[in-house]
Amino acid sequence: MNTRAKRTLTLRDVSEASGVSEMTVSRVLRNKGDVSEATRQKVQDAAKRLGYVPNKIAGALASQRVNLVAVIIPSLGNMVFPEVLSGISDVLEDTALQPVVGVTDYLPEKEEKVLFEMLSWRPSGVIIAGLEHSEASRAMLMQAGIPVVEIMDVDGDPVDSCVGISHRRAGRMMAEEIINAGYRRIGFMGTKMPLDHRARKRFEGFTRTLAKAGVEIADQEFYSGGSALAKGREMTAKMVERTPDLDFLYYSNDMIGAGGLLYLLEQGIDVPGKIGLAGFNGVDLLEGLPLRLTTMDACRREIGVKAAQIIAAHNAGDLDPEPHLVTLEPTLSAGDTLRHKR
Amino acid sequence: MNTRAKRTLTLRDVSEASGVSEMTVSRVLRNKGDVSEATRQKVQDAAKRLGYVPNKIAGALASQRVNLVAVIIPSLGNMVFPEVLSGISDVLEDTALQPVVGVTDYLPEKEEKVLFEMLSWRPSGVIIAGLEHSEASRAMLMQAGIPVVEIMDVDGDPVDSCVGISHRRAGRMMAEEIINAGYRRIGFMGTKMPLDHRARKRFEGFTRTLAKAGVEIADQEFYSGGSALAKGREMTAKMVERTPDLDFLYYSNDMIGAGGLLYLLEQGIDVPGKIGLAGFNGVDLLEGLPLRLTTMDACRREIGVKAAQIIAAHNAGDLDPEPHLVTLEPTLSAGDTLRHKR
DNA sequence: GTGAAAGCGCTAACAC
DNA sequence: GTGTTAGCGCTTTCAC
Numbered sequence: 101m102n103t104r105a106k107r108t109l110t111l112r113d114v115s116e117a118s119g120v121s122e123m124t125v126s127r128v129l130r131n132k133g134d135v136s137e138a139t140r141q142k143v144q145d146a147a148k149r150l151g152y153v154p155n156k157i158a159g160a161l162a163s164q165r166v167n168l169v170a171v172i173i174p175s176l177g178n179m180v181f182p183e184v185l186s187g188i189s190d191v192l193e194d195t196a197l198q199p200v201v202g203v204t205d206y207l208p209e210k211e212e213k214v215l216f217e218m219l220s221w222r223p224s225g226v227i228i229a230g231l232e233h234s235e236a237s238r239a240m241l242m243q244a245g246i247p248v249v250e251i252m253d254v255d256g257d258p259v260d261s262c263v264g265i266s267h268r269r270a271g272r273m274m275a276e277e278i279i280n281a282g283y284r285r286i287g288f289m290g291t292k293m294p295l296d297h298r299a300r301k302r303f304e305g306f307t308r309t310l311a312k313a314g315v316e317i318a319d320q321e322f323y324s325g326g327s328a329l330a331k332g333r334e335m336t337a338k339m340v341e342r343t344p345d346l347d348f349l350y351y352s353n354d355m356i357g358a359g360g361l362l363y364l365l366e367q368g369i370d371v372p373g374k375i376g377l378a379g380f381n382g383v384d385l386l387e388g389l390p391l392r393l394t395t396m397d398a399c400r401r402e403i404g405v406k407a408a409q410i411i412a413a414h415n416a417g418d419l420d421p422e423p424h425l426v427t428l429e430p431t432l433s434a435g436d437t438l439r440h441k442r
Numbered sequence: 443m444n445t446r447a448k449r450t451l452t453l454r455d456v457s458e459a460s461g462v463s464e465m466t467v468s469r470v471l472r473n474k475g476d477v478s479e480a481t482r483q484k485v486q487d488a489a490k491r492l493g494y495v496p497n498k499i500a501g502a503l504a505s506q507r508v509n510l511v512a513v514i515i516p517s518l519g520n521m522v523f524p525e526v527l528s529g530i531s532d533v534l535e536d537t538a539l540q541p542v543v544g545v546t547d548y549l550p551e552k553e554e555k556v557l558f559e560m561l562s563w564r565p566s567g568v569i570i571a572g573l574e575h576s577e578a579s580r581a582m583l584m585q586a587g588i589p590v591v592e593i594m595d596v597d598g599d600p601v602d603s604c605v606g607i608s609h610r611r612a613g614r615m616m617a618e619e620i621i622n623a624g625y626r627r628i629g630f631m632g633t634k635m636p637l638d639h640r641a642r643k644r645f646e647g648f649t650r651t652l653a654k655a656g657v658e659i660a661d662q663e664f665y666s667g668g669s670a671l672a673k674g675r676e677m678t679a680k681m682v683e684r685t686p687d688l689d690f691l692y693y694s695n696d697m698i699g700a701g702g703l704l705y706l707l708e709q710g711i712d713v714p715g716k717i718g719l720a721g722f723n724g725v726d727l728l729e730g731l732p733l734r735l736t737t738m739d740a741c742r743r744e745i746g747v748k749a750a751q752i753i754a755a756h757n758a759g760d761l762d763p764e765p766h767l768v769t770l771e772p773t774l775s776a777g778d779t780l781r782h783k784r
Numbered sequence: 785g786t787g788a789a790a791g792c793g794c795t796a797a798c799a800c
Numbered sequence: 801g802t803g804t805t806a807g808c809g810c811t812t813t814c815a816c
Contacts, residue, residue: 108564108587110809121787126811134785151585156562157508158809160499161792165811176527182518189545198559201543203531217540220498222450243493245450329730359730362704366732388671388701390708452793463803468795476801500793503808507795 118146170218187404225411231256271305282441283348290352332359354379377437394435460488512560529746567753573598613647624783625690632694674701696721719779736777
């Protein structure tokens with residue numbers, strides 16, 4: 101039952117089984133060049149019968165062409181990145197390219213390692229999250245001789261192309277919305293920042309804009325690890341106890357925002373009457389909550405799509421060597437947890 | 443600024459830059475064989491200075507060794523699979539092996555395509571979700587000449603090794619628990635089954651066990667697509683209206699269970715007094731809910747760990763060709779939404 | 785429409 | 801400790 105093959109089949113095996121030269125077999129299997137219908141059939145039959153699986157290692161070495169796109173992201177547990185990936189996959193589906201995913205856990209050293217590892221397979225392009233990389237990583241990206249698209253964020257200095265939103269602007273927009281709505285005693289909750297540059301930039305945009313309106317963050321709390329929903333709940337409980345006069349809570353992601361929302365509703369606190377809430381990302385999950393959390397869409401799918409299109413275009417030979425810079429517009433989704441006062 | 447290299451560097455470049463033969467350069471870069479400290483330094487300096495990234499394509503072809511493990515799963519959006527992946531990564535981190543992920547979207551044809559694609563890179567092993575594959579996929583797995591571990595499920599006939607839980611048994615256990623607690627009017631909600639064999643098996647185990655106790659499912663509802671939380675909410679609303687005398691709801695996953703829980707609490711319905719609830723998976727998210735949903739742990743991380751260990755052991759040369767069969771025990775986590783009646 | 789020869793960039797095996 | 805030689809399994813190129 102469990103007869104593992106000892107050797108994998110080669111073109112030569114198919115050639116012998118079909119009585120056609122290796123070269124022609126290769127042509128048939130790649131649909132390349134003109135081959136008579138008769139030989140094509142012979143070859144395809146033999147290949148299928150034997151269960152031949154071409155060796156891409158050899159093919160790639162010979163053709164100097166590897167149809168892989170390295171996609172480097174911080175995490176898979178985040179909801180956000182699987183959505184970006186699905187945008188990428190959908191675009192690459194229609195091309196010869198295939199995405200290969202590497203995960204960095206938000207660690208620059210790991211990013212460097214993953215990048216090195218992936219580049220050693222000579223992919224046709226790189227899509228990588230963020231604009232902040234170690235010197236070595238930047239050097240590798242520039243040396244690689246392939247298109248590079250940095251995604252998610254546009255606040256910085258890209259190596260090559262770039263697709264994303266301005267997180268500073270996103271923070272600013274949300275601050276404006278909150279201030280315009282009349283809230284003044286604002287608390288902030290988010291991840292410990294050094295790890296997550298995009299969250300940091302949103303925070304910066306947020307606080308600066310508040311400052312311009314003469315408002316200062318009244319309280320703040322940071323977390324790392326654990327169930328985000330539970331963390332949101334805990335941090336919110338702690339914060340409303342510590343600073344009871346808060347009238348708004350801004351969360352750096354929807355998951356902790358959802359946790360906070362559930363907690364406040366449970367406590368019978370009037371949202372958004374007594375206290376308003378907002379998150380960030382526009383995740384799917386929010387649709388199932390008792391109230392729709394006010395949030396801001398990060399254009400995740402679209403970012404994936406645009407980035408993949410840039411790589412695909414390069415690969416198709418449209419090598420306009422101009423780096424593309426695509427800035428998408430985050431859109432506020434009003435939700436039920438922010439209401440203009442009076 | 444944006445000077446893309448036109449050609450990638452080869453061993454030869456490092457060889458020339460360091461004045462050391464290609465072979466010795468290769469040895470240094472792979473930490474293989476004895477090289478004097480002096481030449482080692484010269485080589486490493488040159489490699490670093492040039493920014494050399496080895497070409498694994500060529501290396502793999504020459505050494506007939508590819509340190510990749512193909513990991514084939516149905517979806518990334520599911521919470522469940524990222525956790526399996528993290529178990530796999532943690533184990534492989536300490537080896538020369540690297541996981542490469544392929545996603546099938548629960549479609550057999552896509553599984554076949556992804557598998558073919560991955561096998562053409564000649565990985566050192568395959569970890570693949572489920573025991574149900576097309577004939578062609580099974581044939582490829584057997585032909586590949588590499589260790590194969592089918593994961594998540596053990597109810598079926600594995601190609602080679604297998605690590606998972608019995609989903610029939612999981613369904614049975616939950617049914618027993620519910621019956622023992624005194625519930626009799628039971629509703630079921632889950633995904634449309636043909637796609638998800640494991641959900642189907644849980645359902646089968648569940649209904650059969652109920653049948654033995656003379657109980658039949660009082661109502662059922664299936665969904666596909668959309669936000670699981672929202673779907674759980676909707677389906678629950680529909681079901682409790684349609685069949686008001688239900689005293690228990692069994693959900694095929696925690697996400698829809700959470701949606702149902704939130705809905706019922708909002709309606710002021712007494713959980714678990716008036717109606718009990720249970721889900722499946724033991725996801726992280728549950729920790730942030732108002733009540734802990736009763737659920738069953740699917741041993742996701744552990745499955746990943748065990749599977750990776752099997753592949754790693756093979757790769758390390760412990761090629762006992764005996765297929766491993768590891769059956770893990772799903773454990774009930776009591777939670778707050780199931781209470782023994784009377 | 786088909787085949788023969790050369791070689792992609794590296795490493796195994798052996799010589800020195 | 802270091803160098804030389806011969807491929808790995810394909811594709812490119814060019815000849816027929």
